[in-house]
Amino acid sequence: MQLTHWMAGGAVILCSVATWWDLRHRRIPNALTIPALVAALCVHGAVGAGQGLLLSACGAVVAGALVLPGYAFRSTGAGDVKLLMAVGAILTFPLALKAGLAALIAGGLIGLGVSVRDGRFRDTIRRTAALGRWLFGRAAGAPEPKPESSNRHIPFGVAIAVATLALVLVPQIGGSR
């Protein structure tokens, strides 16, 4: 499915409001994400019939699945998961997959930037390596104590917004309109 103007506009408006709210309150309200998700499914269902609804639902599920492990490990807020699901439903599959992957990378870059700004780059890399060892060790069945968390967070809604804007505004990434 090609990226249409209403999809691009809807995603930009949703992400702008979510970013503002996330920066201000470190929350992304359900009053924003859930209606956006439902509206996207309804509009795609109305415009593209069964195929539109399927692509929109696939977009929501695929985008949400990318960040759901983070929620399961209590590292990512559910507001972020629901925002990415809503963006995925608006953009539809396969753009939603690109948006999700780009959001993860943007989140990492923001995290790096914050660590450098706070002068805690080495500490962050050390904690990231420890978390990676713990997760992969756990997957391999090797019991290891969970590493201590830094308890430092980034507003991931901003990363979702940056990724979505890049996808929508740069046709080479998101596909032509």
Added chain:
Amino acid sequence: MRQFKNFIQDERGEDLIEYGLLAAFVAAVGIFVCYTLGLDDAIGAAFTDAVDALNNPPAL
């Protein structure tokens, strides 16, 4: 059911920095592997086939 209720009620919009870095690393490796092995084309083709099959169901 309780987990789903918690998920719906939770509105937190922040990500642990080290988890964000790890997820970015895994995503970057995944993208690199997909493009290197040409899996992106295979996934796209499989999805196109599925959509075509939905649009043109076999006659019963």
